[in-house]
Amino acid sequence: MHTAEETRPALRADCSQCVGLCCVALAFARSADFAFDKPAGDPCVNLDDGYACTIHPQLRDRGFKGCTVFDCFGAGQQVTQHTFGGASWHDGAETRAAMFAVFPLMRQVHELLWYVADALALPAAASLHPALRRIRTEIRAIADAPPETILAIDLEEVRAPAAQLLRDAARLTREAGQIGTGPTRVGRSRIRPDADLLGADLRNADLRGAELRGALLIAADLSGADLSRAELIGADLRDARLNGADLRDAIYLTQPQVNAALGDTRTRLPLTLTQPGHWR
Secondary structure (H helix, E strand, O other): OOOOHHHHHHHOOOHHHOOOHHHHOOOEOOOOOOOOOEOOOOOOOOEOOOOOEOOHHHOOOOOOHHHHHOOOOOHHHHHHHHHOOOOOOOOOHHHHHHHHHHHHHHHHHHHHHHHHHHHHOOHHHHHHHHHHHHHHHHHHHHHOOOHHHHHHOOHHHHHHHHHHHHHHHHHHHHOOOOOOOEOOOOOHHHOOOOOEOOOOEOOOOEOOOOEOOOOEOOOOEOOOOEOOOOEOOOOEOOOOEOOOOEOOOOEOOOHHHHHHOEOOOOOEOOOOOOOOOOOO
16 A cells, blocks of 8 residues: 555656646647747647757746646656557647547646645544545546546546545644634735635734635735645645745645745745745
């Protein structure tokens, strides 16, 4: 039986084992995140013949911040090496269409596996670990299935029971320690799931155990905030300032959320995540 941490490598992107799926299968629109429009299915002009990005070190400087935020949770190499046995989207129209259809679904499956791994690492949720392991097995079976099976599955039927377990695990963890006193500059009532905290001043806020699931935290200032046991699944952290914030024990924080935020060397992250290269 694999432990939660033993499954992590498969849920981390390994571009060397992929065929540039995120650079081809997905669409993006000219915006602050992308320098030009690209339809789904068209290779990005910056993708070379070896499936590598020719401007990777300069992505942000060249107007492709969105590329530095994206993370496939290992779906790219899973689709390339396992689902399609090492094939490429160059290998005929049928393979191309199937790979591009499976890839976004696989990303959702792998993201869900990441959250389940997070929940299995929560000691306060030990009573839920057997159920979490069972659902992990079900989700893993989907990830290992052939393309036609993946395309036929209704992911919502899997996601719904998993989401309830994740919420329950987060609740047990939030309630296992002291709940913070909340922010000092915005009303405490605003600290809730799906809250609109766009640009909110939350500097040095005591947000221990806060339920910020799905919260809009774009450009919020969380400098020096304590987010221990704060539930952040689905929270939008684009351009949120995390300088000196403590997120070591934040619940369900992901690499894409961290990549989208702003931080510095004083920002404390969970051991499962890495500091983005654009942080100073």
